[in-house]
Amino acid sequence: MDVDTSDDEAPSLVQPEVNAKSTAGHDEEVPDLVASSGDTASSKVPITIVTGYLGAGKTTLLNYILTEQHGKKIAVILNEFGDSIDIEKQLTVSDSNSTEASPVPFVPLANGCICCSVKDVGVAAIENLMEQRGELFDYILLETTGLADPGNIAPMFWLDDGLGSTIYLDGIVTLVDAKHLLKSLDEGYGDENKADKHDHQGPLLTTAHLQISHADVITVNKTDLVSEAELQNVVDRIRSINGLARIETTTKSKVRQLEGIILDLHAYDEVSDVDLKFASKGHSHLDPSITTTTLSFPALSAAQVEKFDLFLRTILWEETLAHATSSQPFEIHRLKARIPVIDGRMLLVQGVRNIYETNEVRAPVGEEAGQAKLVLIGKAVDQLAMKESLLKTLGM
């Protein structure tokens, strides 16, 4: 899969004109302008997507979680068979010996968790699974196949939380193999789809890049196989690709805690100051394909809020820059922003590919408006041109 978001792509559900989660500005069609992070979570079951390259340690991580005493009833779903994700497709769940739809072979575990395999993932599929089981679960973990592109999977769950789904996307955890990551990034090592990833206009964009650029947490696993210096190189490279993600290091996928690292990340309903602070530390070019770019600018006036939304639509839907002197083609994979408005509002923006959502919260009383921050993770994002276009669109 490449990251082209053109209209003929498989997840047609995410076309911006129809389904964008934009609630920016004073759109009358959106009744509930103030969404607090708590709203989303109430009575809905969070789902964490676990991705990672072939053999990175995903199954090892899930096994670890399933044998730990964490007091949660977790349903683990393995997407072992299909690599293509077709959300239009009907639920097809099969056991390993049969291609016919049949009751899912759940494996119950001692700590109250269950495990099962599905062919296709999707909101309806997972809701049906949970209904079939007829029990309440606190959490769902979905392990995707090694070649899956989370940028295609995340929007299914994210879009649906607004459509009355009983599950919501909590975050994406990506495991990487400390020993092989750099090779994977540079050569598409072991990547069957390597040829597809080669964009003739630019550097190689591998599955590993896509999995890192969309991650909220990245676990660098198999630290026992590398030296400290090698590990540091891997961490630096990851940081340059995705400046927003939290980076953990593990051996045998043994994370130091589950809460906040694998579970309950709230990566799609909160945009914290801390999230953005780290990303702002620099703009590095260690990776030629994908970088994290942070734009800081003054708090907006109420009149500029609409213009900021226009800027987002232009970069995400048209993939162009208005009013910029240079404009090379670019792609945005992930976006987060905290935008103070001088009337006391705070806009929190989340984006995946060309879908974005703006929530408004009240800035804490007495707090100064402060700087606005927009963090973009993507390919060929030209920081200066982006900033020029943003400021001109805002009339600053």
Ligand SMILES: Nc1nc2c(ncn2[C@@H]2O[C@H](COP(=O)(O)OP(=O)(O)OP(=O)(O)O)[C@@H](O)[C@H]2O)c(=O)[nH]1
């Ligand atoms: N040396 C070492 N081996 C590990 C570590 N973690 C996992 N492994 C081994 O690496 C292999 C792959 O681990 P899995 O957990 O199956 O990886 P996966 O990401 O689920 O693999 P696929 O589903 O095939 O993509 C297994 O043999 C694990 O035992 C680690 O930290 N160090």
Ligand SMILES: [Zn+2]
């Ligand atoms: Zn696995």
